[in-house]
Amino acid sequence: MAGKSNLDADQGNVGSHFTEDGKIGGTAQKVGGPFDKDGTVGKEFTKDGTIGGAAQNSAEGKPLFDKDGAIGRQFKADGVIGQVGEKxxxxxxSDGGVGKHFNADGTIGGAVQDNLGSGKK
Incomplete structure (x- = not known):
């Protein structure tokens, strides 16, 4: 449910430049290596990356701490922080005695979701 924000990678006049077909993203694809959409730097600018994801969530109006927001999703099992717990x-x-509390339906994660996220677990 993307909005019409300038940051929206699908419709925005700023965000669309960072896609792999956009002016900036296309140049990064040509440079390749760490700047490729799957590279260390480039992946952070995709809709699922840290920077691109924050911009996309902002464009879509998602709170940062929502379970799917730029910060909240990092606590999921496949997120930057959650991966550490999994390893x-x-x-x-994520299903351990400590980790389960950080899930969207856990004690800590649920309180964050209710108070700083969209409220839907």
């Missing part, structure tokens, strides 16, 4: 495993995995 450590045991109590820190």
């Amino acid at each position: 450590v495993g045991g109590p820190f995995s």
